[in-house]
Amino acid sequence: MAPPRGSQAPLEFGGPLGAAALLVLLPATMFHLLLVAGSESARILALPTSLPGLQALWSPRALLLCVTWLGLQAALYLLPARKVAEGLELKDKSHLRYPINGFQALVLTALLVGLGVSLGLPLGALADMLFPLALAATLIAFIFSLLLYLKALAAPAQDLAPGGSSGNPIYDFFLGRELNPRIGSFDFKYFCELRPGLIGWALINLALLMQEAKLRGSPSLAMCLVNAFQLLYVGDALWHEEAVLTTMDITHDGFGFMLAFGDLAWVPFTYSLQAQFLLHHPQHLGLPLASVICLINAVGYYIFRAANSQKNTFRKNPSDPSVADLETISTATGRQLLVSGWWGMVRHPNYLGDLIMALAWSLPCGVSHLLPYFYPIYFTTLLVHREARDERQCLQKYGRAWHQYCQRVPYRIVPYIY
Known part of the structure; x- marks a missing residue:
């Protein structure tokens, strides 16, 4: 029905x-x-000066x-x-x-x-x-x-x-x-x-x-x-x-x-x-700057992968030794919300890693043009909107337990900032 x-x-x-x-x-x-x-100009806010023909x-x-x-x-x-x-x-x-x-x-x-x-x-x-x-x-x-x-x-x-x-x-x-x-x-x-x-x-x-x-x-x-x-x-x-x-x-x-x-x-x-x-x-791009960019990407990837792996391991087997000692909040649905480890730092640590990687992908393009930075700008907007959608769904699903989680983990994506 x-x-x-x-x-x-x-x-x-x-x-x-x-x-x-x-x-x-x-x-x-x-x-x-x-x-x-x-x-030629690669100006993201400008209209192309000439359009290719229909065949192109x-x-x-x-x-x-x-x-x-x-x-x-x-x-x-x-x-x-x-x-x-x-x-x-x-x-x-x-x-x-x-x-x-x-x-x-x-x-x-x-x-x-x-x-x-x-x-x-x-x-x-x-x-x-x-x-x-x-x-x-x-x-x-x-x-x-x-x-x-x-x-x-x-x-x-x-x-x-x-x-x-x-x-x-x-x-x-x-x-x-x-x-x-x-x-x-x-x-x-x-x-x-x-x-x-x-x-x-x-x-x-x-x-x-x-x-x-x-x-x-x-x-x-x-x-x-x-x-x-x-x-x-x-x-x-x-x-x-x-x-x-x-x-x-x-x-x-x-x-x-x-x-x-x-x-x-x-x-x-x-x-x-x-x-x-x-x-x-x-x-x-010189080797010193390339090395710094590689380090930024590695940090982002480590946060992204470690946070996702911790969440997936906990969902599959909460008794797994790698997650068994993590603190949780019980919900009315029977599921547990992690409030320690990566998910006790911010509510979406995987998004934080994603955004750091997005920046690293753009840095090899220099800083003279905005175009290569469209992806991290767009992705930030996407993840903030996605986080808000997720927030509404979790509040509807977990009720009081979600309020408790938000009090324990006040920052959404970036610690001490957002």
């Missing part, structure tokens, strides 16, 4: 009007950044490449997994099962790309196709989101996301109606969350590095650092793929345009901005 209309979750992102605006603003922002990154903006070949890429990653998703994990309990007390083979997909993709390059595949040519590829990915995201919306119209009420059935088609199309849309055992949201976008991001970075080597004889130290830092991040996410099953994206958000566009287009084409910038605006 569907919940009464008055019990619907409060609308987010400004409701239908905000969702309609984001449907336009998100792709427009991505396209603007792609054009600016390749311009749209290409059937780019659409074919995107479809082929999605097909390849879907085929790798269907390969036998090293492990099959259960998701969190659903409304009907059941658990969905997920293949844990994302890192396997990354390795096999790398081997296939390496084989292709050795046989003459012009991988660097992708650097000149980013805009048509992004346009094709956006078109795919719109069509995919429409199909997901239509599929969800026939889904049982218990399969809908908490905020995905407002009754407004624009809002529901944006946020996503169905929580776990599947055909058989193929989970669309889980597949898109880490596979095509993250691996595509690493591939685009590599293509930009190869193009720089072709143009200048060898890749710059700055380009190598950006590639290495971001490949580590992608590899870590896929190695610890099971951890995504407890994130807000999987457990709470429906699968609509917001996540489909973010996974398939926004991530690979805006997260690679630093490498795009360096291809067109080379930066000299």
Whole structure:
């Protein structure tokens, strides 16, 4: 039975009007950044002085490449997994099962790309196709989101996301109606969350590095650092793929345009901005400064990985020796809230590590342009908004226990600041 209309979750992102605006603003922002990154001035707040011709903006070949890429990653998703994990309990007390083979997909993709390059595949040519590829990915995201919306119209009420059935088609199309849309055992949201976008991001970075080597004889130290830092991040996410099953994206958000566009287009084409910038605006980076940047990234990665590992270990087995001595607060749901260790310092220590790494990814690009710093600026905004959404959900879920936790851990992301 569907919940009464008055019990619907409060609308987010400004409701239908905000969702309609984001449907336009998100792709427009991505396209603007792609054009600016390749311009001579690289001024993020200025309009490009000249636009490329239609042939440089749209290409059937780019659409074919995107479809082929999605097909390849879907085929790798269907390969036998090293492990099959259960998701969190659903409304009907059941658990969905997920293949844990994302890192396997990354390795096999790398081997296939390496084989292709050795046989003459012009991988660097992708650097000149980013805009048509992004346009094709956006078109795919719109069509995919429409199909997901239509599929969800026939889904049982218990399969809908908490905020995905407002009754407004624009809002529901944006946020996503169905929580776990599947055909058989193929989970669309889980597949898109880490596979095509993250691996595509690493591939685009590599293509930009190869193009720089072709143009200048060898890749710059700055380009190598950006590639290495971001490949580590992608590899870590896929190695610890099971951890995504407890994130807000999987457990709470429906699968609509917001996540489909973010996974398939926004991530690979805006997260690679630093490498795009360096291809067109080379930066000299000496070893002393490079060493400092590496240290900053290492600190961020250590905080990010240690905090996430501690949380995941505690969720799997609170009696594990590494977390058994941590202090907790009991909740009415039966779950425990950590109030010591990393999660006793701030409420989201993993976000702190994420932001430190984001800064390290931009520093190799120098400080003369704002464009390479779009990612840490955007990511700070995203995480602050995400933290606020998480705060509301935890307060609703844990009630008094969450108030006690907030009193014990007053800072949200940055100790003594925020």
